[in-house]
Amino acid sequence: MKRENEFRYSKLANILREQILSGYIKPGQFLMSENDLCRHYGISRTSVRKSLDQLMKEGLIVKKVGQGTIVSPDLVIPNTKNKVLRIFATSPSHFYEHCMPIIIEQFERENPNVEVKCLGFSSAEFWESVQASMDLGLQPDILLTTDRHFDEIGSDIDFIDLKEHLADSYEMLYPRLKTPFLRDGKLKGAIATFSPVYLAYNPQLFRKHQVPEPSELWTTEEFLQAAKRLTMDTNGDGIDDQYGLTLSSSLGRWPVIALQNGADFKATSGKAPLVKTLNLIHDLLYRYRVATLSPRSMLNSEAYVKGKAAMIMTTSIEMAGWNNVMPGFESKVASLPFGERMGTLLIANVWMIPSASNETELAVRFLQKALSPEIQEKLGKAAGFMSALRPINEKTWNKSMLQSLYMNEDITEHSYFLYELFGDFSLADDMESEMQLFWAGLESADEVADRLLAMMSDRS
Structure with missing residues (x-):
């Protein structure tokens, strides 16, 4: 994983460098502490220190013993005669890291008098950082956010209607994607890339252990049999260290199982579909012990990419990130086998243009x-990366894969962005807190289903 570690610290160095050169952090001002940088950007202290060492070599920062790290007081930022297009983006972001350079290179080639400057802000405090930047006089021209950040837009920032400006691409969207980012009939957000949550598998592990690869419409029982055969103790220490599935307790993943079983997280959907979902999760984790669990704060793709789990619920955005960091990593897509209904979650990166753009x-x-x-x-x-433009995906990806992703002529009607599913993200956050004992195997599906349904009923 040497290359991945190098990628992480160079990524942080790039973010801090741009914040300094753009004037967001001014000469003489302190950077965040090493602990804060670790927390905000989800990387190790070693990677943070390598990033800071790189910026010190470039003369951008200096360390003050016992106080912290500041931008070099003598730093002079040269003025440019070019027009500057300023983009603020959530970070970390696979799209920001791997696609923006491609787009910027092409745009600057066609517009040689324009310089595109990108600033990456921690996802956890994105809107606060945007507002702080604007208060300092740095006005963004474009924002690149997630679908969740889009739903959390406050009333302090207004955005232009993109519908007329992007009419050609809007007509090529999947019909299902034409409305989620409309507000009062105005297109306030344009999808940069999107993905359903789907099941990916490591074909090398399936072949190595002589387990048949998933068929196009495999059943829950066939999935369980494969997971059982792929769960084992590979080093002989008496502890299973390879699992059929890596499962996350994040609401960005496990609700896929519920959607496939007919639970739509409304009190009106009834108790039975939710209990069936939660029992299946306990089967995977504790009755059959064929899945390893990661906390809700991380999606645990590391277990998958290191060959410690044969299957994972993921997205094309996450998978593209693996492929760009670890070229040659083999992963295939399988149809979701958890229930009879063709439903899943959707995620997206979204473009917005503030009305106050210069x-x-x-x-x-x-x-x-x-x-x-x-x-x-x-x-x-x-x-x-997947495109929101249907003709592009049909040209780029094979038909079988698109069918496994529930993306044929349109996206299945039972596929939702999280904010569409829950309406209020506070409900999602409260549900995650209520399920801690369930995830530890200390509460039954029936017990937790009653409490979740009561919460849904109170919010309806």
């Missing part, structure tokens, strides 16, 4: 380039 015309032109068929096809082939 370069609205340039920002629109950038989004038109980013969403052009030419660039969308390039992002699919070069970086592995």
Whole structure:
């Protein structure tokens, strides 16, 4: 994993460098502490220190013993005669890291008098960072966020209607994706990339242990049999260290099982589908012991990419990140086998242009380039990202894969963005807190289902 560690610290160095050179952190100002940088960007102290060492070599920062790290007081940021297009993005983000360089390179080539500057802000405090930046006089021209951040937009920032500006690409969207980012009939967000949550598997492990690879419409029982055969003690110490599935307790993943079983997280859907879902989860974790569990704060893809789990619920965005960090890593897509209903979760990265942008015309032109068929096809082939434009996916990906992702002529009606499913993210957060004993195997499916349904009823 040497290359991945190098990638992590160079990524943080790039973010801090841009924050300094853009003027967001000014000469003489302190950077966040090493502990805060570790927490905000989800990387180790070793990676943080390597990032800071790199910036010190470049003369951008200096360390003050016992106080922290500051931007070099003598740093002079040269003025540019070019127009500057400023983009703020959530970080970490696979799309930001792997697709933005492709889009920017093409845009700057066609617009040689324009310089695109990107600032990455911690996802946990994105809107606070955007507001703080604007208070300091740094006005973003474009925002690149997640679907959840889009839903959390406050009333302090307004965004232009993109529908007319992006009419050509809007017509090519999957019909299901034409409405989620409308507000009062106005298109406030344009999808940069999206993905359903689906099941991925490691074909090398299936072949190594002579387990048949998933068929196009395999059943829950066939999935369980495969998971059992792929769970084992590989080093002879009496402890299973390879599992059929790595499962996350995050609401960004396990509700897929509920959707497939007819539970839509409304009190009206009844108790039976939810109990069936929760029992299946306990089967995987504690009755059959064929799944390893990661906490809700992480998706535990590391177990999968290191060959410690044969299957994982993931997205094309996450998978593209693996492929770009670890070229040659083999992963295939299987149909979801958890229930009879064709339902799953959706996630997206979303473009927005603030009404207060200083370069609205340039920002629109950038989004038109980013969403052009030419660039969308390039992002699919070069970086592995799905497009919201149906013709591009049909050209880039094979029909069988699109069927496994529930993306044929349209996206299945039972596929939802999290904010569509829960309406209020406080409900999702409260549900996660209520399920801690369940995930530890200390509460039955029946017990926790009663409490979750009561919470849903109270919010309805």
